[in-house]
Amino acid sequence: MVHNKELRDMSDEQLELTLKEAAENLFRLRVQSQTEKLDAPSELRRQRRLIARVKTIQTERQQKQTKEAAASAS
Template sequence: MTKATSLREMSDEQLEHELRETQQSLFRVRFQSATERNDAPSNVRKLRQIVARVKTIQREREISAAAS
């Protein structure tokens, strides 16, 4: 699982790439769930948490850039 500390060390471009990759993985896992071929249903929750972490860090950086 991707920790918030390791995400905070990434650059903005790396975070954007991580977000894109995670969202694509989430789409694939949801598609597998819809076709009842999902091996690990807990992956949906884990991927959603990673997406939320990345978006939170991006928003924190956006707010700090606007404040300074």
């Protein structure tokens, strides 16, 4: 389980890698849930929430960069 602080301490590249891995895991879990019974159905929710956390942090960083760029251009 990755916590918010750990995610915020990651670089942009690490966040992108974490997002990619979580998306792949979610895909595998979805396929597995259709073909057989999952050992831990809660893992689907955990992966979806991890993806949402990473995307939120990426969006916050992007908005911060655009604000800084707009402020320096003024």
